[in-house]
Amino acid sequence: xxxxxxxxxxxLIASVILVSVGSTYFDVRSIEPEIENxxxxxxxxxxxxxxxLLKRGTGALALAIYDQHGQMMASSGPxxxxxxxxxxxxxxxxxxxxxxxxxxxxxxxxWLEEASPIHNGxxxxxxxxxxxxxxxxRNEGVALWRRSFWRIVALVILIVAIxxxxxxxxxxxxxxxxxxxxxxxxxxxxxxxxGAVAELGLFSPLAREVETMAESLKAARAAAAAxxxxxxxxxxxxxAERLAIQIQxxxxxxxxxxxxxxxxxxHVRRGREVVCVxxxxxxxxxxxxxxxxxxxxxxxxxxxxxxSTVVDEFDRLRVPPDEPRYTLRRVWLTEEEEERYxxxxxxxxxxxxxxxxxxxxxxxxxxxxxxxxVNQKFAGALLEEMRDSEEPVVFVQDYHLALVPQxxxxxxxxxxxxIFWHIPWPNPEAFGICPWQAELLDGLLGADLxxxxxxxxxxxxxxxADRVVESRTDREHxxxxxxxxxxxxxPYPVSVAFDGMARRAPSIxxxxxxxxxxxxxxxxxxxxxxxxxxxLGVDRLDYTKGIVERLEALGQFFEDHPWYRERLTMVQxxxxxxxxxxxxxxxxxxxxxxxxxxxxxxxxxxxxxxxLIEEQQNHDExxxxxxAADVCLVTSLHDGMNLVAKEFVAARDDEDGVLVLSKFTGAxxxxxxxxxxxxxxxxxxxxxxxxxxxxxxxxxxxxxxxMRRQVMEFNxxxxxxxxxxDLREVRPEGADxxxxxxxxxxxxxxxxxxxx
Numbered sequence: 244x245x246x247x248x249x250x251x252x253x254x255l256i257a258s259v260i261l262v263s264v265g266s267t268y269f270d271v272r273s274i275e276p277e278i279e280n281x282x283x284x285x286x287x288x289x290x291x292x293x294x295x296l297l298k299r300g301t302g303a304l305a306l307a308i309y310d311q312h313g314q315m316m317a318s319s320g321p322x323x324x325x326x327x328x329x330x331x332x333x334x335x336x337x338x339x340x341x342x343x344x345x346x347x348x349x350x351x352x353x354w355l356e357e358a359s360p361i362h363n364g365x366x367x368x369x370x371x372x373x374x375x376x377x378x379x380x381r382n383e384g385v386a387l388w389r390r391s392f393w394r395i396v397a398l399v400i401l402i403v404a405i406x407x408x409x410x411x412x413x414x415x416x417x418x419x420x421x422x423x424x425x426x427x428x429x430x431x432x433x434x435x436x437x438g439a440v441a442e443l444g445l446f447s448p449l450a451r452e453v454e455t456m457a458e459s460l461k462a463a464r465a466a467a468a469a470x471x472x473x474x475x476x477x478x479x480x481x482x483a484e485r486l487a488i489q490i491q492x493x494x495x496x497x498x499x500x501x502x503x504x505x506x507x508x509x510h511v512r513r514g515r516e517v518v519c520v521x522x523x524x525x526x527x528x529x530x531x532x533x534x535x536x537x538x539x540x541x542x543x544x545x546x547x548x549x550x551s552t553v554v555d556e557f558d559r560l561r562v563p564p565d566e567p568r569y570t571l572r573r574v575w576l577t578e579e580e581e582e583r584y585x586x587x588x589x590x591x592x593x594x595x596x597x598x599x600x601x602x603x604x605x606x607x608x609x610x611x612x613x614x615x616x617v618n619q620k621f622a623g624a625l626l627e628e629m630r631d632s633e634e635p636v637v638f639v640q641d642y643h644l645a646l647v648p649q650x651x652x653x654x655x656x657x658x659x660x661x662i663f664w665h666i667p668w669p670n671p672e673a674f675g676i677c678p679w680q681a682e683l684l685d686g687l688l689g690a691d692l693x694x695x696x697x698x699x700x701x702x703x704x705x706x707x708a709d710r711v712v713e714s715r716t717d718r719e720h721x722x723x724x725x726x727x728x729x730x731x732x733x734p735y736p737v738s739v740a741f742d743g744m745a746r747r748a749p750s751i752x753x754x755x756x757x758x759x760x761x762x763x764x765x766x767x768x769x770x771x772x773x774x775x776x777x778x779l780g781v782d783r784l785d786y787t788k789g790i791v792e793r794l795e796a797l798g799q800f801f802e803d804h805p806w807y808r809e810r811l812t813m814v815q816x817x818x819x820x821x822x823x824x825x826x827x828x829x830x831x832x833x834x835x836x837x838x839x840x841x842x843x844x845x846x847x848x849x850x851x852x853x854x855l856i857e858e859q860q861n862h863d864e865x866x867x868x869x870x871a872a873d874v875c876l877v878t879s880l881h882d883g884m885n886l887v888a889k890e891f892v893a894a895r896d897d898e899d900g901v902l903v904l905s906k907f908t909g910a911x912x913x914x915x916x917x918x919x920x921x922x923x924x925x926x927x928x929x930x931x932x933x934x935x936x937x938x939x940x941x942x943x944x945x946x947x948x949x950m951r952r953q954v955m956e957f958n959x960x961x962x963x964x965x966x967x968x969d970l971r972e973v974r975p976e977g978a979d980x981x982x983x984x985x986x987x988x989x990x991x992x993x994x995x996x997x998x999x
Contacts, residue, residue: 305354305374306318306319306371307371307372307374308361308369308372309369309372310369311337311367311369313330313333313370328347328356328372332344332358333372336358336360337370339360340360341360342359344358345358353376354374354376355374355375356372356373358370358372359373455565455566481960483532483960485960486536486963486964487532487535487536490532490536493968493971497632497633497636497659498537498629499533499534499539499540499637499967500625501530501533501540502543502625502637502638502644503526503640503643504543504589504640504644505522506546506550507522507526507527507541508520508521508571509522509545509550511547512548519564523861528740529959529962530638530963533963535568538569539569540572541562541572542574542621542625543574544574551573558572559571559573572628574624576620580617582823584616584643585643587605587613588606588607588610588611588613591605592610593677596669596673596677597642599669600881604676606676618646622650629651634975635655635658636661637651637659637660637661638661639661639663640665641666642664642665642666645686645687647686648660648662648686648688648689649686649689649690652689652691657975659691660692661693661969661970662687662692663695663737664694664700667883668695668704671703671707674711675711680707684711685712685725687730688728689728691970692733692966692970693731693732693733694733695732695735695883696909697909701733702718705723705732708723709723712725736909736912737884737959738957738958738962739889741951755899758897759899762870763777766867766871767812767814767854771849772850772851773850774809774810774811776812776936777812777813777874778797778874778875778876778932779813779869779872779874779876780876781869782817783818784817785821785830786827789878789879789880789905790834791833791834794834794837794853795837796878796925797813797852797932801841801852804933808845809850811852812850812851813852813854814856815838815855816856816868817855818857818858818859819857841853869891869894872900873901873935874936875888875900875902875903876903876928876932877908878920880905883908884908885909888910888914888917892914892950892951892954893951893954898951901936902916902917902950903918903920903931905922913957916946917946918931
């Protein structure tokens with residue numbers, strides 16, 4: 244700003260001088276001949292008049308005429324100015340024969356003195372000095388500074404006013420709302436208003452943290468209230484909080500390590516942003532409280548396209564993003580490893596082998612080699628994370644990582660290792676199809692504890708171990724001893740995070756039937772369909788789920804019971820899965836063709852029997868379908884557990900609805916109040932659909948209440964507590980291997996007895 248003002252003043256001075264000099268030059272040139280003539284003729288009497296005339300014509304402050312010797316001949320102007328005129332400019336002008344300019348001042352005057360020679364032809368006759376008033380430059384400078392000062396004052400006042408308004412609007416107002424939100428949390432009125440976060444503008448990140456805290460506080464209050472109710476009723480309900488407390492109280496110095504193919508959090512690119520996504524997984528729900536409680540480590544494959552951008556130099560990051568409590572260690576797989584290990588050996592080999600769904604398993608030597616390599620990679624990452632942990636607890640997940648227990652146990656005999664096999668284990672004859680069955684069994688028997696969903700799968704595993712490898716199998720205590728190491732084999736029916744608190748508090752005027760009908764109409768209106776009743780199927784698009792057979796049964800139902808046409812619609816949610824595997828692509832076509840065939844037979848302008856949704860639905864969307872359905876069809880050809888059945892039961896806070904359940908699922912062992920069916924019996928499934936729709940309301944409610952009680956008591960937190968509790972009882976290598984197994988404890992044996 245200072246430099247700008249200096250430049251402005253200098254430019255103003257230069258322009259004023261230029262204009263003044265130019266104006267003076269033309270005025271002087273007009274009267275100069277007369278002065279030359281007066282000097283040449285020595286008519287000095289006329290010079291005073293000419294100086295007065297020239298002064299008035301040019302507007303000069305003063306004017307003086309000198310002879311060729313530099314003597315003043317005539318002058319006009321203030322005497323104090325004339326008396327202070329410098330003589331040197333005149334002398335220089337006479338000597339050089341050219342104009343000379345100089346600034347001078349006296350008392351309160353400031354001027355520019357211009358001395359110009361006067362010629363008569365080539366003869367120098369004298370000089371003329373014109374004095375131009377330059378005082379206005381100082382006055383203009385002072386005025387400029389004064390105007391600048393007041394302009395700056397006005398700008399400062401304006402900026403302060405605008406800043407105050409902006410602070411009040413964008414800072415104080417959101418801060419007041421945030422303070423009010425915190426006050427609501429403190430007083431227990433923590434209802435979240437719609438769009439509250441978006442309205443807070445710059446404070447949105449802080450507001451999201453407050454909302455996260457609000458959700459945590461709300462959950463904690465609800466858990467405390469539920470705990471108080473249950474304590475009063477003399478009951479024991481497992482919650483995430485109770486599981487975390489148990490781990491803290493009993494884990495001691497042991498750190499817990501979870502290993503799975505699927506990661507609990509993945510990072511993906513959406514435009515220019517990197518977003519953290521939580522894949523739908525009951526496993527995450529069950530194990531996160533455990534890892535949070537002991538600051539554990541989860542080792543998993545990095546599958547998100549932005550996963551590598553958020554890890555440190557050791558491929559680690561802290562999760563969850565909003566409240567980091569444990570470590571996620573990512574393992575990187577090449578595209579070939581992903582294709583051969585996951586899609587090849589795991590899902591074209593082991594998956595159909597164990598499910599016995601009449602899809603031929605495919606075993607390739609290259610896939611097996613890659614499976615071994617990837618298992619070694621997971622084990623290596625796990626051992627790195629365990630390096631500084633004493634007596635670590637390791638929990639390996641599922642059929643993708645069957646070799647990891649042995650690899651870890653060999654390197655760390657002090658580790659307690661468990662593996663849970665989330666799919667069925669077939670009989671020895673069926674498993675014998677696998678060319679590397681002995682190697683898989685050796686990998687699994689490296690674990691101290693091998694878990695399955697139901698006792699049948701445990702018995703099949705014991706029989707397979709007894710037949711395939713040299714071992715001592717104890718059916719009574721459910722153990723396998725091989726190479727001096729004993730593995731416990733136990734059933735742990737996995738479940739969902741239903742804690743009994745989802746039930747609504749009924750209010751005056753509640754009509755669940757009317758609410759369900761309104762929700763059903765809203766959901767179906769998106770597809771241009773109207774119906775009085777709703778049947779629902781929720782599955783991954785997998786050949787083990789019996790989707791084609793289910794649709795065939797629905798077609799049979801409409802043929803046998805035509806009065807349900809235009810009254811019942813079935814919504815089949817079929818999330819795409821393993822699309823690069825040929826058998827899954829073929830299944831996709833079969834499902835679409837069957838749905839199209841039935842719709843073409845029966846649909847009308849505003850109704851069709853089947854709505855096929857081939858996309859991944861989030862938890863909230865599926866929950867709305869669960870609550871709106873009259874019947875949920877879970878007709879898997881073979882399944883380890885199938886949590887859809889339990890999710891449907893947990894979602895029905897109105898204690899209504901009917902579950903039609905395949906007897907070939909693990910869930911059928913626990914949910915005995917469902918309508919159990921043989922999914923291969925098309926007519927039998929059709930009859931079950933009819934029976935569900937015609938069931939007496941009182942019977943529906945009673946059956947649903949009993950199933951909800953089962954799911955509430957044996958939830959996902961109890962599952963994790965049982966597995967880790969039994970594993971905690973295992974002594975590290977070198978302890979007495981002939982101890983009484985923990986299954987002798989009645990409390991530990993409860994799940995096995997319940998599912999027997």
